[in-house]
Amino acid sequence: MANHKDIVYGIYDDETDLLRAVKVAHDKHIDIMDVYTPFPVHGLDPLLGLSESRLHIAGFVYGMIGTLTAFLGMTWIFTKDWPIIFGGKPHWSFPAFVPIMFELTVLFASIGMVVTFYVINGLGPGVVNPTIDLRLTDDKFCIAFDTHETSKGDAEAFLRSTGASEVHSKTI
Amino acid sequence: MSSYDSAIREPLITGHKTYHQITEDLASPTEKAPNAAWIIGFLISVSLLAFGLFCIAWTIWHGIGTWNLNRTIGWGWDITNFVWWIGIGHAGTLISAILLLFRQKWRTGVNRAAEAMTIFAVICAALFPGIHVGRAWVVFYFFPYPNTRGPLWPNFNSPLLWDLFAISTYFTVSLLFWYTGLVPDFATVRDRAKGFRRKIYNFLSFGWTGSAKHWQRWESLSLVLAGIATPLVLSVHTIVSFDFATSVIPGWHTTIFPPYFVAGAIFSGFAMVLTLMLVTRKILNLEDYITIEHIESMNKVILVTGTIVGVAYLTELFIAWYSGYVYEQFAFFNRAMGPYWWSYFGMMFCNVLSPQLFWWKKFRRNIALTFFLSILINIGMWFERFVIIATTLARDYIPSSWSYYSPTWVEIGIFLGTLGLFFTLYLIFTRVAPVVAIAEVKSILKSSGDQYCGPNAIHHHDDHDHSHHDHDVHAHGDDTAALGATTMLADDQGHEESLQLDQNPTAEAIVMDEPETTKEETITRAEVKSDDLKKIEGIGPKIAETLNLAGINTFEELANTSTERLQEILDNAEGNFGGNSPESWARQAKLAAEGRWDDLNDLQEKLDGGKY
Numbered sequence: 133m134a135n136h137k138d139i140v141y142g143i144y145d146d147e148t149d150l151l152r153a154v155k156v157a158h159d160k161h162i163d164i165m166d167v168y169t170p171f172p173v174h175g176l177d178p179l180l181g182l183s184e185s186r187l188h189i190a191g192f193v194y195g196m197i198g199t200l201t202a203f204l205g206m207t208w209i210f211t212k213d214w215p216i217i218f219g220g221k222p223h224w225s226f227p228a229f230v231p232i233m234f235e236l237t238v239l240f241a242s243i244g245m246v247v248t249f250y251v252i253n254g255l256g257p258g259v260v261n262p263t264i265d266l267r268l269t270d271d272k273f274c275i276a277f278d279t280h281e282t283s284k285g286d287a288e289a290f291l292r293s294t295g296a297s298e299v300h301s302k303t304i
Numbered sequence: 305m306s307s308y309d310s311a312i313r314e315p316l317i318t319g320h321k322t323y324h325q326i327t328e329d330l331a332s333p334t335e336k337a338p339n340a341a342w343i344i345g346f347l348i349s350v351s352l353l354a355f356g357l358f359c360i361a362w363t364i365w366h367g368i369g370t371w372n373l374n375r376t377i378g379w380g381w382d383i384t385n386f387v388w389w390i391g392i393g394h395a396g397t398l399i400s401a402i403l404l405l406f407r408q409k410w411r412t413g414v415n416r417a418a419e420a421m422t423i424f425a426v427i428c429a430a431l432f433p434g435i436h437v438g439r440a441w442v443v444f445y446f447f448p449y450p451n452t453r454g455p456l457w458p459n460f461n462s463p464l465l466w467d468l469f470a471i472s473t474y475f476t477v478s479l480l481f482w483y484t485g486l487v488p489d490f491a492t493v494r495d496r497a498k499g500f501r502r503k504i505y506n507f508l509s510f511g512w513t514g515s516a517k518h519w520q521r522w523e524s525l526s527l528v529l530a531g532i533a534t535p536l537v538l539s540v541h542t543i544v545s546f547d548f549a550t551s552v553i554p555g556w557h558t559t560i561f562p563p564y565f566v567a568g569a570i571f572s573g574f575a576m577v578l579t580l581m582l583v584t585r586k587i588l589n590l591e592d593y594i595t596i597e598h599i600e601s602m603n604k605v606i607l608v609t610g611t612i613v614g615v616a617y618l619t620e621l622f623i624a625w626y627s628g629y630v631y632e633q634f635a636f637f638n639r640a641m642g643p644y645w646w647s648y649f650g651m652m653f654c655n656v657l658s659p660q661l662f663w664w665k666k667f668r669r670n671i672a673l674t675f676f677l678s679i680l681i682n683i684g685m686w687f688e689r690f691v692i693i694a695t696t697l698a699r700d701y702i703p704s705s706w707s708y709y710s711p712t713w714v715e716i717g718i719f720l721g722t723l724g725l726f727f728t729l730y731l732i733f734t735r736v737a738p739v740v741a742i743a744e745v746k747s748i749l750k751s752s753g754d755q756y757c758g759p760n761a762i763h764h765h766d767d768h769d770h771s772h773h774d775h776d777v778h779a780h781g782d783d784t785a786a787l788g789a790t791t792m793l794a795d796d797q798g799h800e801e802s803l804q805l806d807q808n809p810t811a812e813a814i815v816m817d818e819p820e821t822t823k824e825e826t827i828t829r830a831e832v833k834s835d836d837l838k839k840i841e842g843i844g845p846k847i848a849e850t851l852n853l854a855g856i857n858t859f860e861e862l863a864n865t866s867t868e869r870l871q872e873i874l875d876n877a878e879g880n881f882g883g884n885s886p887e888s889w890a891r892q893a894k895l896a897a898e899g900r901w902d903d904l905n906d907l908q909e910k911l912d913g914g915k916y
Contacts, residue, residue: 147750166515166516166517167515167516168513168514168515168516169514169516169519170323170327170488170492170514170743170746171488171519171743171744171746171747172519172520172522172523172743172747173516173519173747176516177516177520180516182516182517182520184524185520185521185524187521187524187525187528188524188527188528191528191532195532205448206460209448209457209460210457210460213455213457214454214455214456214457216459218459218461218462221461225461228460228461229460231463231466231469231470231539231543231546232460232465232466232469234535234539235466235469235470235473235536235539236469236473237532238473238477238532238533238535238536239469239472239473239476239477241528241532242476242477242480242481242529242532242533243476243480245525245528245529246480246484246525246529249484249521249522249525250510252521253517253518253521254511255487255510255511255512255518256510256511257507257510258507258511259510259511260506260511261511261512261513263495264513266495266496267495268495268513268514269488269491269492269494269495269512269514270323270324270327270492270495270496271322271323271324271327
């Protein structure tokens with residue numbers, strides 16, 4: 133990979149230890165590169181300074197695009213492109229359009245959000261991300277520091293003092 | 305986010321699991337060679353599928369004339385099967401979406417398999433309209449796209465076209481939801497795998513790392529998908545019911561159809577989830593993750609939806625009579641007393657009467673009975689669709705067109721083929737992906753694991769009895785992470801961090817979400833030996849606090865306090881505890897102090913809010 137990073141990371145055995153350590157870092161304004169956990173740990177986001185995800189706003193926009201596509205599409209087809217009389221009903225029969233408008237809203241919102249989710253996370257089929265530690269998807273929790281932001285000595289001292297069971301450094 | 309969990313809430317993960325143990329238990333089925341039961345099941349399923357494919361080929365080659373449909377009976381087993389399969393799919397989305405919005409933790413044990421079931425059931429369902437059109441090779445005419453036929457568009461006013469949109473959307477959204485949930489678990493399997501398997505799972509896991517920001521977005525995505533999948537799942541069977549309800553056929557043309565179809569769909573779906581999960585938990589040894597508590601919860605849903613369906617059946621009969629409309633009246637008379645009476649009474653027995661057994665807790669928690677009833681309900685819900693479709697069409701407006709419809713071997717073969725397809729896909733799924741959502745189960749361990757809640761919980765937050773701790777630490781292997789970090793560090797004298805942490809004796813009790821002001825209170829609580837008094841039926845967190853203030857901290861102290869004294873404490877306390885009667889507390893506390901949890905459980909079963 134083009135951009136190699138030198139990282140120092142500590143392994144914690146429990147999410148309570150991890151949260152406590154992240155809180156210390158938050159209070160002392162130590163820059164954490166990232167935290168890796170095997171499952172979503174609640175309470176982590178504000179301490180890491182992560183702003184709330186805006187994915188749901190994107191979802192709303194995609195959904196509205198779906199609604200409009202369905203509504204405008206059916207309107208154009210039945211009034212302009214090929215008006216057909218079905219059982220003597222008006223060409224533009226809005227109530228009958230509602231089910232398809234709803235379905236396309238849901239369809240566009242979910243496909244759009246899922247695609248956005250993978251793109252902004254840099255995840256996708258065939259993506260290979262560097263593995264920091266194989267146990268991080270099992271039962272270990274990790275705080276990683278980029279040595280360009282936090283000096284190696286500071287990072288190691290922090291990790292040891294907050295109860296990391298292991299401290300390692302690595303180039304990823 | 306601190307939430308209050310009732311002290312009587314049962315654990316959802318048993319066996320004192322650690323995080324690592326959860327990974328082992330749930331990921332290992334994908335790593336081992338299949339056992340004999342799986343191979344036999346797979347061979348049967350694939351044989352059925354092969355026969356089904358043969359029957360489909362037969363249908364396409366010879367035409368729909370190979371089915372026993374005729375001029376008036378235009379829908380037979382095909383649409384019956386279509387509605388049945390679509391209905392089964394609904395439980396998966398209900399469990400994964402609606403129960404997520406309601407924060408029902410028991411969903412984590414069954415959501416993965418239920419969602420997989422949804423996807424496979426929708427595939428089976430979509431097959432039927434596809435071949436029913438006769439010329440399956442031009443089935444893409446369904447879809448609106450600019451074409452060289454005019455361009456000629458489909459009829460957007462037709463419920464059949466709404467159905468196409470509803471089902472394709474439903475399938476897509478279910479698949480995306482399911483796969484996004486699977487990605488972190490595929491990463492777990494990837495990190496345990498070597499060689500070629502590792503490559504495959506790396507591809508499937510999309511390069512997942514477990515970064516905090518990814519988890520945050522993942523949770524946000526799951527929540528919004530759940531939010532939009534909830535109206536979606538309600539819309540799908542509503543639209544399926546429109547296929548009937550917007551027609552002018554007596555017996556179909558009713559406004560009760562949408563809610564009645566949705567309730568029936570959830571009902572049949574939960575029956576299929578139970579059928580599958582009871583077998584899966586046995587074969588893959590998942591009893592610790594899919595507990596009796598899960599089964600009981602699902603049986604409650606079955607009871608409610610089954611009863612709604614029963615009310616709908618009776619409402620239909622009443623409205624047929626009350627409307628004074630003779631054709632409607634004939635349709636219902638014919639269902640119960642006509643040539644297909646056996647399917648009507650089969651439906652009534654399986655769907656309305658049989659689930660009523662679940663009013664009794666004893667039956668809800670009986671696995672053999674649950675399995676038997678789940679099969680009955682699957683059959684009953686198939687009968688329901690058959691009753692609606694076949695009995696109505698076999699007796700239409702013109703008596704000269706009346707006939708008796710029974711399927712040909714081709715129609716039966718295609719149905720068996722979809723059963724084969726469904727089970728083939730499900731069996732492959734159990735080998736490839738973790739059947740229980742690993743990450744989601746881990747995230748509820750601290751609140752619903754049996755070492756944290758329920759009668760066997762280890763009170764590592766309040767209880768400072770060290771001999772008790774040592775025992776548990778050694779009994780449950782080397783991974784003591786889940787039992788509280790301080791305990792472990794205090795045991796391990798050589799550990800470099802122990803000194804640092806010992807200076808902060810309350811560290812284990814500080815939960816990051818709690819505001820700073822509660823720290824002091826935590827210290828006082830941690831210094832005295834105390835038990836969780838909330839385990840006594842009738843004592844909630846407020847009363848427990850009151851008793852602690854009065855100097856009663858352990859079960860033993862409570863057992864030695866007279867009822868009069870307890871009443872006095874309650875009377876003098878702030879707050880209104882008038883409705884609480886402490887008469888049974890001493891007896892309960894005695895059992896708790898002696899560690900007789902089973903006896904305490906039996907006693908609490910008999911008590912009503914702590915009263916005799």
